[in-house]
Amino acid sequence: GAGVSQSPSNKVTEKGKDVELRCDPISGHTALYWYRQRLGQGLEFLIYFQGNSAPDKSGLPSDRFSAERTGESVSTLTIQRTQQEDSAVYLCASSLVPDSSYEQYFGPGTRLTVT
Amino acid sequence: AQTVTQSQPEMSVQEAETVTLSCTYDTSESDYYLFWYKQPPSRQMILVIRQEAYKQQNATENRFSVNFQKAAKSFSLKISDSQLGDAAMYFCAYRSDFTETSGSRLTFGEGTQLTVNP
Numbered sequence: 001g002a003g004v005s006q007s008p009s010n011k012v013t014e015k016g017k018d019v020e021l022r023c024d025p026i027s028g029h030t031a032l033y034w035y036r037q038r039l040g041q042g043l044e045f046l047i048y049f050q051g052n053s054a055p056d057k058s059g060l061p062s063d064r065f066s067a068e069r070t071g072e073s074v075s076t077l078t079i080q081r082t083q084q085e086d087s088a089v090y091l092c093a094s095s096l097v098p099d100s101s102y103e104q105y106f107g108p109g110t111r112l113t114v115t
Numbered sequence: 116a117q118t119v120t121q122s123q124p125e126m127s128v129q130e131a132e133t134v135t136l137s138c139t140y141d142t143s144e145s146d147y148y149l150f151w152y153k154q155p156p157s158r159q160m161i162l163v164i165r166q167e168a169y170k171q172q173n174a175t176e177n178r179f180s181v182n183f184q185k186a187a188k189s190f191s192l193k194i195s196d197s198q199l200g201d202a203a204m205y206f207c208a209y210r211s212d213f214t215e216t217s218g219s220r221l222t223f224g225e226g227t228q229l230t231v232n233p
Contacts, residue, residue: 031218042223056216098218106160
Protein backbone atom coordinates (compact mmCIF):
# COMPACT_ATOMS: atom_id res chain seq x y z
CA GLY A 1 0.00 0.00 0.00
CA ALA A 2 0.94 3.66 -0.11
CA GLY A 3 3.44 4.91 2.40
CA VAL A 4 3.62 8.22 4.21
CA SER A 5 3.67 11.13 1.78
CA GLN A 6 4.70 14.73 2.36
CA SER A 7 4.33 17.84 0.28
CA PRO A 8 5.94 19.87 -0.98
CA SER A 9 9.19 17.99 -1.40
CA ASN A 10 11.13 21.23 -1.34
CA LYS A 11 10.10 24.72 -0.33
CA VAL A 12 12.06 27.93 -0.64
CA THR A 13 10.59 30.93 1.10
CA GLU A 14 11.62 34.43 2.05
CA LYS A 15 12.27 35.34 5.65
CA GLY A 16 9.09 36.54 7.31
CA LYS A 17 6.69 34.56 5.14
CA ASP A 18 4.37 31.82 6.43
CA VAL A 19 4.65 28.24 5.18
CA GLU A 20 2.48 25.14 5.42
CA LEU A 21 3.90 21.65 5.26
CA ARG A 22 1.61 18.70 4.69
CA CYS A 23 1.78 15.08 5.79
CA ASP A 24 -0.47 12.25 4.62
CA PRO A 25 -0.03 9.26 6.93
CA ILE A 26 -0.63 5.65 6.04
CA SER A 27 -4.35 4.98 5.98
CA GLY A 28 -5.61 3.72 9.33
CA HIS A 29 -2.61 4.94 11.31
CA THR A 30 -3.82 6.74 14.40
CA ALA A 31 -0.48 8.09 15.63
CA LEU A 32 1.42 10.79 13.77
CA TYR A 33 4.73 12.45 14.64
CA TRP A 34 6.59 15.47 13.28
CA TYR A 35 10.37 15.73 13.50
CA ARG A 36 12.87 18.38 12.38
CA GLN A 37 16.31 17.58 11.00
CA ARG A 38 18.79 20.41 10.75
CA LEU A 39 21.67 20.03 8.32
CA GLY A 40 24.08 17.34 9.46
CA GLN A 41 22.15 16.59 12.61
CA GLY A 42 19.79 13.99 13.97
CA LEU A 43 16.04 14.30 14.09
CA GLU A 44 14.40 16.23 16.90
CA PHE A 45 10.85 15.59 17.99
CA LEU A 46 8.34 18.38 17.44
CA ILE A 47 4.83 17.08 18.13
CA TYR A 48 2.75 13.94 18.43
CA PHE A 49 -0.87 13.39 17.41
CA GLN A 50 -3.17 10.64 18.59
CA GLY A 51 -6.12 11.00 16.23
CA ASN A 52 -6.63 14.73 15.92
CA SER A 53 -5.48 15.46 19.45
CA ALA A 54 -1.98 16.70 20.29
CA PRO A 55 -1.47 16.03 24.01
CA ASP A 56 1.89 17.79 24.27
CA LYS A 57 3.11 20.63 22.10
CA SER A 58 6.23 21.41 24.14
CA GLY A 59 8.50 20.04 21.39
CA LEU A 60 7.55 22.89 19.09
CA PRO A 61 10.52 25.30 19.13
CA SER A 62 8.55 28.53 19.34
CA ASP A 63 5.01 29.91 19.16
CA ARG A 64 5.57 30.56 15.46
CA PHE A 65 5.13 26.81 14.98
CA SER A 66 1.72 25.16 15.06
CA ALA A 67 0.25 21.92 13.80
CA GLU A 68 -3.14 20.39 13.32
CA ARG A 69 -4.57 17.13 12.15
CA THR A 70 -7.90 16.33 10.57
CA GLY A 71 -9.30 13.22 12.21
CA GLU A 72 -6.88 10.38 11.61
CA SER A 73 -5.82 11.79 8.29
CA VAL A 74 -3.72 14.60 6.96
CA SER A 75 -1.65 16.82 9.22
CA THR A 76 -0.36 20.31 8.54
CA LEU A 77 2.65 21.94 10.17
CA THR A 78 2.55 25.72 9.89
CA ILE A 79 5.50 28.03 10.48
CA GLN A 80 4.66 31.71 10.71
CA ARG A 81 7.10 34.54 10.07
CA THR A 82 9.83 32.14 9.01
CA GLN A 83 13.40 32.74 10.12
CA GLN A 84 16.63 31.45 8.60
CA GLU A 85 17.09 29.15 11.59
CA ASP A 86 13.92 27.34 10.50
CA SER A 87 15.74 25.97 7.46
CA ALA A 88 15.72 22.19 7.86
CA VAL A 89 14.13 19.00 6.64
CA TYR A 90 10.76 18.36 8.29
CA LEU A 91 9.86 14.70 8.52
CA CYS A 92 6.57 13.12 9.38
CA ALA A 93 6.04 9.57 10.64
CA SER A 94 2.95 7.52 11.38
CA SER A 95 2.24 4.30 13.22
CA LEU A 96 -0.84 2.12 13.51
CA VAL A 97 -1.15 2.89 17.20
CA PRO A 98 1.19 4.88 19.42
CA ASP A 99 2.34 1.83 21.36
CA SER A 100 6.11 1.49 21.49
CA SER A 101 6.13 -1.90 19.79
CA TYR A 102 4.60 -0.51 16.60
CA GLU A 103 6.99 0.74 13.96
CA GLN A 104 6.98 4.36 12.88
CA TYR A 105 6.95 4.76 9.11
CA PHE A 106 8.60 7.90 7.82
CA GLY A 107 7.76 10.09 4.88
CA PRO A 108 10.44 11.52 2.56
CA GLY A 109 10.39 14.89 4.28
CA THR A 110 10.05 18.49 3.16
CA ARG A 111 13.26 20.47 2.78
CA LEU A 112 12.55 24.05 3.84
CA THR A 113 14.99 26.78 2.88
CA VAL A 114 14.46 30.27 4.26
CA THR A 115 16.35 32.96 2.36
CA ALA B 116 15.27 13.06 29.49
CA GLN B 117 16.94 10.48 27.35
CA THR B 118 20.00 11.26 25.25
CA VAL B 119 21.65 9.33 22.44
CA THR B 120 25.29 9.84 21.46
CA GLN B 121 27.04 8.74 18.31
CA SER B 122 30.71 9.60 18.65
CA GLN B 123 31.73 8.81 15.07
CA PRO B 124 30.58 11.55 12.66
CA GLU B 125 32.13 9.64 9.73
CA MET B 126 33.24 6.09 9.06
CA SER B 127 34.51 4.32 5.97
CA VAL B 128 34.82 0.68 5.02
CA GLN B 129 36.04 -1.31 2.07
CA GLU B 130 33.48 -3.24 0.12
CA ALA B 131 33.01 -6.77 1.54
CA GLU B 132 34.63 -5.80 4.84
CA THR B 133 32.99 -5.39 8.25
CA VAL B 134 32.35 -2.11 10.04
CA THR B 135 30.97 -1.28 13.47
CA LEU B 136 29.10 1.92 14.30
CA SER B 137 28.95 3.01 17.94
CA CYS B 138 26.06 4.36 19.97
CA THR B 139 25.60 5.08 23.64
CA TYR B 140 22.51 6.34 25.40
CA ASP B 141 21.46 7.62 28.76
CA THR B 142 18.21 6.67 30.44
CA SER B 143 16.74 5.85 33.81
CA GLU B 144 14.06 3.64 32.29
CA SER B 145 14.19 -0.14 32.34
CA ASP B 146 11.89 -0.84 29.40
CA TYR B 147 12.61 0.76 26.06
CA TYR B 148 13.48 0.06 22.44
CA LEU B 149 16.58 0.86 20.44
CA PHE B 150 16.80 1.25 16.69
CA TRP B 151 19.24 1.82 13.89
CA TYR B 152 17.91 3.78 10.93
CA LYS B 153 19.55 4.32 7.57
CA GLN B 154 19.06 7.58 5.68
CA PRO B 155 20.32 7.66 2.09
CA PRO B 156 20.47 10.94 0.12
CA SER B 157 16.79 10.46 -0.76
CA ARG B 158 16.08 11.43 2.91
CA GLN B 159 13.88 8.38 3.40
CA MET B 160 14.40 6.93 6.88
CA ILE B 161 14.74 3.15 6.60
CA LEU B 162 14.56 0.93 9.67
CA VAL B 163 17.61 -1.35 9.72
CA ILE B 164 17.23 -3.19 13.01
CA ARG B 165 15.49 -2.92 16.38
CA GLN B 166 16.23 -4.24 19.84
CA GLU B 167 13.88 -4.59 22.79
CA ALA B 168 15.67 -3.77 26.03
CA TYR B 169 14.11 -6.70 27.88
CA LYS B 170 15.65 -9.16 25.41
CA GLN B 171 19.17 -10.27 26.22
CA GLN B 172 19.74 -11.79 22.79
CA ASN B 173 21.27 -9.43 20.26
CA ALA B 174 19.09 -8.71 17.23
CA THR B 175 20.26 -9.72 13.76
CA GLU B 176 18.89 -8.95 10.30
CA ASN B 177 20.87 -10.63 7.55
CA ARG B 178 24.20 -8.75 7.33
CA PHE B 179 23.26 -6.40 10.17
CA SER B 180 23.65 -7.24 13.83
CA VAL B 181 23.85 -5.34 17.08
CA ASN B 182 25.88 -5.61 20.25
CA PHE B 183 23.51 -4.53 23.00
CA GLN B 184 25.12 -3.94 26.38
CA LYS B 185 22.31 -2.81 28.67
CA ALA B 186 24.42 -2.17 31.76
CA ALA B 187 26.89 -0.12 29.75
CA LYS B 188 24.06 1.57 27.82
CA SER B 189 25.76 0.75 24.57
CA PHE B 190 24.16 -0.28 21.28
CA SER B 191 26.56 -0.75 18.37
CA LEU B 192 25.70 -1.81 14.83
CA LYS B 193 27.85 -4.25 12.90
CA ILE B 194 27.57 -4.42 9.13
CA SER B 195 29.16 -7.50 7.61
CA ASP B 196 30.13 -7.95 3.97
CA SER B 197 29.60 -4.24 3.32
CA GLN B 198 28.02 -3.32 0.01
CA LEU B 199 28.06 -0.09 -1.97
CA GLY B 200 24.36 0.30 -1.25
CA ASP B 201 25.07 0.46 2.47
CA ALA B 202 26.56 3.93 2.06
CA ALA B 203 24.30 6.33 3.93
CA MET B 204 23.84 8.26 7.17
CA TYR B 205 23.07 5.92 10.05
CA PHE B 206 21.12 7.06 13.08
CA CYS B 207 20.82 5.36 16.42
CA ALA B 208 17.47 6.02 18.11
CA TYR B 209 15.85 5.42 21.49
CA ARG B 210 12.17 4.92 22.10
CA SER B 211 10.48 5.03 25.47
CA ASP B 212 7.43 3.10 26.46
CA PHE B 213 4.20 4.77 25.44
CA THR B 214 2.99 7.80 27.39
CA GLU B 215 -0.21 9.75 26.89
CA THR B 216 1.63 12.99 26.31
CA SER B 217 4.45 11.97 23.99
CA GLY B 218 3.16 8.75 22.45
CA SER B 219 6.26 6.69 21.76
CA ARG B 220 8.47 9.33 20.26
CA LEU B 221 11.98 8.63 19.08
CA THR B 222 15.14 10.34 20.33
CA PHE B 223 17.94 10.31 17.77
CA GLY B 224 21.71 10.56 17.85
CA GLU B 225 23.61 12.93 15.60
CA GLY B 226 24.30 10.27 12.99
CA THR B 227 27.32 8.56 11.42
CA GLN B 228 28.02 9.04 7.72
CA LEU B 229 29.17 5.72 6.30
CA THR B 230 31.20 5.59 3.10
CA VAL B 231 31.77 2.27 1.33
CA ASN B 232 34.83 2.19 -0.88
CA PRO B 233 34.93 -0.15 -3.90
